[in-house]
Amino acid sequence: MLRLEPRAESSEVMSYLSPLLAVVLMLIGGLILFTVLGKNPLEGFRIFFINPVSDLYGVGELLLKATPLMLVAIGLAIGFRANVWNIGAEGQYIMGGVAASAVALYFYESEGFHILILMVVAGCIGGMLWASIPAYLKTRFNTNEILVSLMLVYVAQLAVSWLVHGPMMDPDGFNFPQSRMFEESALLPVLIEDTRLNIAFGFALAALIAGYIFMYRSFLGFQMQVAGNAANAARYAGFSAKRMIWIGLLSGGAMAGIAGMSEVAGPMEQLTEHVSNNYGFAAIIVAFVARLNPVGIFFASLLMALLYLGGEQAQQYMNLPSSISNVFQGMLLMFLLGSDVFINYRLKWGKANG
Amino acid sequence: MALKNKLLKQLAVAGLAVVTSISSGFAAEDTVGFVYVSPIGDAGWTYQHDLGRLQLEKETGVKTNYVENVAEGSDAERVIREMAKRGDKVIFATSFGYMNYMLKVSKKFPKTAFVHATGYKMGKNMGIYNARFYEGRYLTGVIAGEMTKSNVLGYVAAFPIPEVLQGINAFIKGARSVNPKAELRVIWVNSWYDPGKERQAAMTLMSQNADVITQHTDSTAVVQAAEEQGKYAFGYHSDMSKYGPKAHLTAATHHWGDYYVKTVNDVKAGNWKPESIWGGYKDGMVSLAPLNPAIPAELQARIRDMEKHLTSGVLHPFSGPVVDQDGKVRVAAGATMSDKDLNGMNYYLEGVVSKLPKQ
Numbered sequence: 001m002l003r004l005e006p007r008a009e010s011s012e013v014m015s016y017l018s019p020l021l022a023v024v025l026m027l028i029g030g031l032i033l034f035t036v037l038g039k040n041p042l043e044g045f046r047i048f049f050i051n052p053v054s055d056l057y058g059v060g061e062l063l064l065k066a067t068p069l070m071l072v073a074i075g076l077a078i079g080f081r082a083n084v085w086n087i088g089a090e091g092q093y094i095m096g097g098v099a100a101s102a103v104a105l106y107f108y109e110s111e112g113f114h115i116l117i118l119m120v121v122a123g124c125i126g127g128m129l130w131a132s133i134p135a136y137l138k139t140r141f142n143t144n145e146i147l148v149s150l151m152l153v154y155v156a157q158l159a160v161s162w163l164v165h166g167p168m169m170d171p172d173g174f175n176f177p178q179s180r181m182f183e184e185s186a187l188l189p190v191l192i193e194d195t196r197l198n199i200a201f202g203f204a205l206a207a208l209i210a211g212y213i214f215m216y217r218s219f220l221g222f223q224m225q226v227a228g229n230a231a232n233a234a235r236y237a238g239f240s241a242k243r244m245i246w247i248g249l250l251s252g253g254a255m256a257g258i259a260g261m262s263e264v265a266g267p268m269e270q271l272t273e274h275v276s277n278n279y280g281f282a283a284i285i286v287a288f289v290a291r292l293n294p295v296g297i298f299f300a301s302l303l304m305a306l307l308y309l310g311g312e313q314a315q316q317y318m319n320l321p322s323s324i325s326n327v328f329q330g331m332l333l334m335f336l337l338g339s340d341v342f343i344n345y346r347l348k349w350g351k352a353n354g
Numbered sequence: 355m356a357l358k359n360k361l362l363k364q365l366a367v368a369g370l371a372v373v374t375s376i377s378s379g380f381a382a383e384d385t386v387g388f389v390y391v392s393p394i395g396d397a398g399w400t401y402q403h404d405l406g407r408l409q410l411e412k413e414t415g416v417k418t419n420y421v422e423n424v425a426e427g428s429d430a431e432r433v434i435r436e437m438a439k440r441g442d443k444v445i446f447a448t449s450f451g452y453m454n455y456m457l458k459v460s461k462k463f464p465k466t467a468f469v470h471a472t473g474y475k476m477g478k479n480m481g482i483y484n485a486r487f488y489e490g491r492y493l494t495g496v497i498a499g500e501m502t503k504s505n506v507l508g509y510v511a512a513f514p515i516p517e518v519l520q521g522i523n524a525f526i527k528g529a530r531s532v533n534p535k536a537e538l539r540v541i542w543v544n545s546w547y548d549p550g551k552e553r554q555a556a557m558t559l560m561s562q563n564a565d566v567i568t569q570h571t572d573s574t575a576v577v578q579a580a581e582e583q584g585k586y587a588f589g590y591h592s593d594m595s596k597y598g599p600k601a602h603l604t605a606a607t608h609h610w611g612d613y614y615v616k617t618v619n620d621v622k623a624g625n626w627k628p629e630s631i632w633g634g635y636k637d638g639m640v641s642l643a644p645l646n647p648a649i650p651a652e653l654q655a656r657i658r659d660m661e662k663h664l665t666s667g668v669l670h671p672f673s674g675p676v677v678d679q680d681g682k683v684r685v686a687a688g689a690t691m692s693d694k695d696l697n698g699m700n701y702y703l704e705g706v707v708s709k710l711p712k713q
Contacts, residue, residue, distance in 0.1 A: 174474050268427060
């Protein structure tokens with residue numbers, strides 16, 4: 001008989017294999033799903049996973065879509081490793097976008113490279129300010145950062161809605177809820193001509209490298225790791241818990257804010273209330289699929305982005321409903337949780353001893 | 355004589371086609387794409403557009419494809435571009451948030467006809483279309499004014515943009531044309547589709563004594579809430595009578611099929627040119643769902659007459675005097691509101707007791 005036996009020590013190999021196993025299971029699940037829906041599974045597979053990246057534009061779109069996921073996920077991972085649960089990156093992303101837009105609109109019709117730099121700084125600060133609310137409340141009043149940061153997402157959504165219906169509304173836009181279109185000087189330079197991939201992808205790579213160095217090569221990163229794994233040991237060693245909370249939340253806020261900036265100054269070219277694109281929440285999935293590891297985040301972001309692109313194509317070419325992307329994401333998460341069992345347990349034949 | 359005129363018209367059209375150069379023909383394998391903002395579902399804004407798509411397939415034999423639930427953000431550009439790339443000769447994008455993205459894509463595919471529902475930006479190969487929803491609203495307002503016992507009407511609304519305000523104002527103006535005591539309360543839910551919030555808003559309105567309610571949002575929640583409470587309601591976009599057989603008096607409905615057929619036929623014939631279309635009753639874009647038998651026969655007859663007058667243009671919902679909430683005369687007696695003023699509407703008319711959110 002098949003049974004699960006606890007491992008004496010959790011398996012490091014399994015902790016890296018489990019996400020890969022989840023991806024494989026998701027693909028198998030997808031093949032079954034296509035078959036059940038009466039579609040040719042191989043054709044479905046080709047349209048979902050190959051077609052979206054079959055030309056340079058498609059590759060550009062994949063990287064463009066993965067960029068905010070990478071940025072947000074690496075910021076969150078730093079906090080998650082120390083058990084600081086920032087669930088509100090979506091709100092911090094929005095506030096980063098808002099702050100960057102404010103700069104762009106303030107400098108409307110003026111030139112200069114300083115505008116873009118100020119926009120990045122503003123986006124970063126906007127996200128950090130929003131994240132500092134749960135950090136302050138947690139360190140001062142010991143509130144639950146999960147709830148506070150999550151609730152602030154809704155506040156941010158209402159705030160951006162109010163702004164584009166009010167003070168930031170395009171005066172020549174017939175009262176439609178949107179800002180002016182940004183000037184060229186407030187747009188991120190495009191990396192590959194005829195695609196929309198912009199320099200923010202470079203920011204994301206830099207952030208992943210910086211995140212890697214911080215996590216694995218700095219004393220502070222080590223402290224945060226210890227705090228996450230063994231809170232009592234960290235306290236005994238005299239590591240400041242408050243400091244970790246602040247760093248954990250601010251890193252997430254800063255990266256989410258820059259991601260928001262890269263959306264308004266990238267493909268959107270303006271602020272609308274649709275700036276929030278669920279990147280803040282999707283990045284949480286990315287961070288966990290990636291085991292909070294920067295290399296993993298790189299690949300998990302690409303996979304997640306591909307699921308979005310593939311879902312669009314499956315609709316266009318196979319008449320599948322829009323929920324197909326969600327089904328794939330759901331399968332990925334479910335199989336990951338399932339596979340994670342094997343980190344602490346192993347499969348055994350035969351009866352349990354004793 | 356008539357023949358000569360027709361000939362001249364055709365020549366003129368042919369001349370235009372040369373200018374716009376979208377006349378390169380419409381091969382048998384060419385297709386038409388639709389971008390939808392929400393899942394199609396079985397009632398609502400997107401559902402009505404999809405009915406139009408199905409009518410287009412049926413009447414012209416043209417093959418279509420669509421993507422539903424496309425966010426009004428940067429993803430839209432990729433979806434629209436993919437449609438143009440795969441060979442959709444005509445692309446209809448059916449929500450305001452796609453406008454800037456469609457305009458960008460249209461510049462890269464000069465041989466494709468791009469058509470955008472609502473909005474205001476046009477291009478060399480991009481036109482816009484919309485319907486005068488307020489015409490249907492005015493009629494539902496008249497019915498509401500006659501059917502209310504409490505003289506309090508309720509309205510659940512999404513966002514205070516001109517299109518929504520036109521609906522609210524046409525509704526109260528219709529109601530007060532038959533019942534000067536009628537007043538209207540408005541609740542903003544800040545969302546186009548949020549059944550939970552829409553229902554809550556409907557319940558609040560009914561608890562404030564509203565006995566006829568309607569909505570400018572996408573779900574059927576308001577009609578369902580009215581059915582439960584034994585009050586009256588109107589559907590919007592689609593006939594929603596199956597969600598409230600007793601409550602549903604009628605619905606102000608939209609019909610895009612004829613326009614889609616005409617547009618595609620124009621592109622096929624090589625005489626499509628980008629236009630700004632704002633169609634109403636006379637174009638068949640706006641109509642009413644079947645009237646509930648609860649509406650007295652005399653009122654039903656009056657409504658049918660008013661439909662004729664809207665079609666012929668004798669009746670304009672915003673003919674003067676149009677007085678706003680603060681008593682300011684917006685249109686003098688004898689005049690009618692211009693399209694420009696309609697599109698800039700940012701106030702409530704008299705009879706609305708709520709205040710507009712401050713900007």
